[in-house]
Amino acid sequence: MAESWSFLDAFEPNFRPLVVIELAKGTKEETIKWFTKRIVDKKANGGAQLLVKPLVTESGDENIYLIGASHLRLLLGAETVGLVKECNDNSMRTFTYSSRKTFKDFADDNHNFLTMAECQYIIKHELENLRAKDEKMIPGYPQAKLYPGKSIVRRLLTSGILVQIFPLHDREELKKLRQSWYGRVKVGYQPLDEIRCYFGETIALYFGFLEYFTFALIPMAVIGIPYYVFAWEDYDKYVMFATFNLLWSTVILEVWKRICAIMTFRWGTLLMKRQFEEPRSGFHGVLGINPVTGREEPVYSSIKRQIRIYLVSLPFVCLCLYFSLYVMMIYFDLEQWALDYHEENESNLSNLMLFVPSIIYAVVIEIMNRIYRYAAEFLTSWENHRLESSYQNHLILKVLVFNFLNCFASLFYIAFVLFDMKLLRQSLATLLITSQILNQFAESLLPYWLQKRHKKRMKKRVCSLKTDTDLSLVEQVNLEKEMGTYFGTFDDYLELFLQFGYVSLFSCVYPLAAVFAVLNNITEIYSDALKMCRVYKRPFAEPTANIGVWQLAFETMSVISVVTNCILIGMSPQVNALFPDAKMDLILTVALVEHLLLAIKFIMAFVIPDKPRDIQIKLARLEFESLEALKQQ
Numbered sequence: 039m040a041e042s043w044s045f046l047d048a049f050e051p052n053f054r055p056l057v058v059i060e061l062a063k064g065t066k067e068e069t070i071k072w073f074t075k076r077i078v079d080k081k082a083n084g085g086a087q088l089l090v091k092p093l094v095t096e097s098g099d100e101n102i103y104l105i106g107a108s109h110l111r112l113l114l115g116a117e118t119v120g121l122v123k124e125c126n127d128n129s130m131r132t133f134t135y136s137s138r139k140t141f142k143d144f145a146d147d148n149h150n151f152l153t154m155a156e157c158q159y160i161i162k163h164e165l166e167n168l169r170a171k172d173e174k175m176i177p178g179y180p181q182a183k184l185y186p187g188k189s190i191v192r193r194l195l196t197s198g199i200l201v202q203i204f205p206l207h208d209r210e211e212l213k214k215l216r217q218s219w220y221g222r223v224k225v226g227y228q229p230l231d232e233i234r235c236y237f238g239e240t241i242a243l244y245f246g247f248l249e250y251f252t253f254a255l256i257p258m259a260v261i262g263i264p265y266y267v268f269a270w271e272d273y274d275k276y277v278m279f280a281t282f283n284l285l286w287s288t289v290i291l292e293v294w295k296r297i298c299a300i301m302t303f304r305w306g307t308l309l310m311k312r313q314f315e316e317p318r319s320g321f322h323g324v325l326g327i328n329p330v331t332g333r334e335e336p337v338y339s340s341i342k343r344q345i346r347i348y349l350v351s352l353p354f355v356c357l358c359l360y361f362s363l364y365v366m367m368i369y370f371d372l373e374q375w376a377l378d379y380h381e382e383n384e385s386n387l388s389n390l391m392l393f394v395p396s397i398i399y400a401v402v403i404e405i406m407n408r409i410y411r412y413a414a415e416f417l418t419s420w421e422n423h424r425l426e427s428s429y430q431n432h433l434i435l436k437v438l439v440f441n442f443l444n445c446f447a448s449l450f451y452i453a454f455v456l457f458d459m460k461l462l463r464q465s466l467a468t469l470l471i472t473s474q475i476l477n478q479f480a481e482s483l484l485p486y487w488l489q490k491r492h493k494k495r496m497k498k499r500v501c502s503l504k505t506d507t508d509l510s511l512v513e514q515v516n517l518e519k520e521m522g523t524y525f526g527t528f529d530d531y532l533e534l535f536l537q538f539g540y541v542s543l544f545s546c547v548y549p550l551a552a553v554f555a556v557l558n559n560i561t562e563i564y565s566d567a568l569k570m571c572r573v574y575k576r577p578f579a580e581p582t583a584n585i586g587v588w589q590l591a592f593e594t595m596s597v598i599s600v601v602t603n604c605i606l607i608g609m610s611p612q613v614n615a616l617f618p619d620a621k622m623d624l625i626l627t628v629a630l631v632e633h634l635l636l637a638i639k640f641i642m643a644f645v646i647p648d649k650p651r652d653i654q655i656k657l658a659r660l661e662f663e664s665l666e667a668l669k670q671q
Contacts, residue, residue, distance in 0.1 A: 238579025
């Protein structure tokens, strides 16, 4: 591939803008020249070898630049990032420029061989890997220090010189996608392949999981309704319901792995090699040589990172957990006050007051979760993880531990300390419904309303300008740069994780949880689709082969649900009546049942393969062919 780089010309007669860079107003001329030069410079000189064009308006501001790339540059970039494409023989292989003719739909004049999302991902990869060499500072800004190996884009962002980088929408493709996705209310599957082509695999997998999880909840909802209506206080009848719930939670997670493998194999990401992942843009250290790849990249001591994790991050997380428990005890004081008020003044108002503490606590939980999220992001970034996957895993772990305790600690306390099943049902229902309403409002309705208002003002302002540039492009860039930024699927998966906890942990107490979850998820599909297409900027595509550490999080939750449901059933009056004078026998029986259910759960997880047989054969065949090719060399 090195020979191909030398023939690559920076000139492209048909410039296609793919990515927008917005610099701060008043950015010094020498800074702009230096940065744009690094973008267009050849790879051998430490540049990205991309194309840059300023977006000039009548006002004369030149703080917005359009980034593109030649067709050849994108093809070589596809090889660099390891994109997998379909071959003429219908097999999936890692793209290489030298064997480009063997890939399906490839032609030298076919500029649609790579999707727009893939092209934007390649440009993002190249921009993020622009690193300082001999520069000591950003030209024009002596306070913005640089050192060898530091990410230039990262330093420009933290210094406030670079405002944002975002990929442009494709208006025509977006219009088609909106029509097929949420343009009309219909009963059917989402266009996941079209979502993947436009937004990338990470977002397509989230919507695939949301759709699958919603369908998987329907049996639980259908079974839960008659249990709620006809057997509210008859706990021994809930044994079958709880057992079904536990087996259901195992089966749906194992089946999802198979569905995920089928989709990602079709998309090519199941085959992408991630073991030589590039350092994340926020990673910093002394410039050195990677002993595995031989490439220049920053090096940072793992001992320093461990010190930061265990001496700073861990104590901070423990302090936040303590604060969460303290707030929970205040909530129980409010519950007691509301109960005393109801006993003294039995009226419609006092009945309503019984729900007020739970509603207030649910709102406080949401606020605390969001504040803690910002702190967790800062700490995880400060820990200086080399890989994006490592950064995400540590961030998710911090947030999950806090959110789990914050959302479920009160329910565990009510169930296993207060032994108040009526209060447990009330608190579970209030927390579930309130959190769903707040999430729908905060994530979709409010941003959509604000964006709609801003769009009207921006259109009036743009249309008043007289420019020589294509007005539609100027209008598009000015509209999109003011849109909100989508920060990834983290919050969306977290919402589903907490919902899964509400449904599975205390299923035998409140069977209607699955019904509310299904209703919420149906609206969630449409509201999330709306916010992706209308509210937020287009996010960069991110190739992925699965839902990552969230799979482990859901599986851990299902294991905890086995324990909680067995204990709840063992606490029921009907089960206690079977062991009137032998509490130890009751405890041993509950422990035995719990171990048997866990054994069944793990056996099912082992028996159900993660990948279908045909996918396993195709992967094995590709591995065999790779070994044969190495032998011939």
